[in-house]
Amino acid sequence: MATQPSKTAAPPQPQGFVYLPLIAGWLVPGAGHFILGKWIRGALLAASIIGMFILGLAMQGKIYSNGHEILELLGLVGDLGNGLLYIVGRALGLGADSVQVTTADWGSRFIVVAGLLNVIAAVDAHNLRTGRKLA
Amino acid sequence: MIFRPSHFTAVLLFALFASVVFGITQRETPQRMLRYGLYCFLMFVGAAIVLSWVMYFIAR
Numbered sequence: 001m002a003t004q005p006s007k008t009a010a011p012p013q014p015q016g017f018v019y020l021p022l023i024a025g026w027l028v029p030g031a032g033h034f035i036l037g038k039w040i041r042g043a044l045l046a047a048s049i050i051g052m053f054i055l056g057l058a059m060q061g062k063i064y065s066n067g068h069e070i071l072e073l074l075g076l077v078g079d080l081g082n083g084l085l086y087i088v089g090r091a092l093g094l095g096a097d098s099v100q101v102t103t104a105d106w107g108s109r110f111i112v113v114a115g116l117l118n119v120i121a122a123v124d125a126h127n128l129r130t131g132r133k134l135a
Numbered sequence: 136m137i138f139r140p141s142h143f144t145a146v147l148l149f150a151l152f153a154s155v156v157f158g159i160t161q162r163e164t165p166q167r168m169l170r171y172g173l174y175c176f177l178m179f180v181g182a183a184i185v186l187s188w189v190m191y192f193i194a195r
């Protein structure tokens with residue numbers, strides 16, 4: 001007698017390096033979704049995160065570079081979420097040295113939040129890759 | 136390039152970008168993504184307006 005295949009079979013295990021979308025998504029906003037073939041989502045995420053980062057710079061926001069004080073450290077952690085944007089921004093000396101106008105304060109927040117949103121997007125790409133998120 | 140938006144313009148831009156990311160990452164189907172993104176946008180902007188009025192009356 002032939003056995004019936006189970007309807008509650010375990011989902012297929014992901015093949016290959018499952019952290020690639022996570023790392024790529026952190027380094028380049030939207031890249032994690034591009035790797036998975038989610039072109040529209042990746043483009044929207046990239047436009048939002050890169051746009052927020054660029055607007056933050058245009059508002060004379062500050063890119064945090066050290067963590068001597070707790071608030072600076074929190075800003076640095078948020079900024080690091082931008083991946084290559086942060087590294088390139090630091091290398092080119094972008095961003096204001098100090099916050100002198102009101103819009104610069106908002107710009108600094110834009111840059112930090114862009115980094116935090118990029119981390120969320122990269123984790124979403126990882127969840128799609130591992131199957132934790134279905135579509 | 137220097138960009139100096141008004142406070143409300145900055146709120147709108149912040150809400151737009153954050154809502155797009157929240158919508159895409161926190162829901163699974165395009166229709167639900169759109170609805171959740173719109174909900175987040177309205178909540179961001181609505182909360183900013185309500186808190187602005189609260190601060191206005193506190194300051195008086």
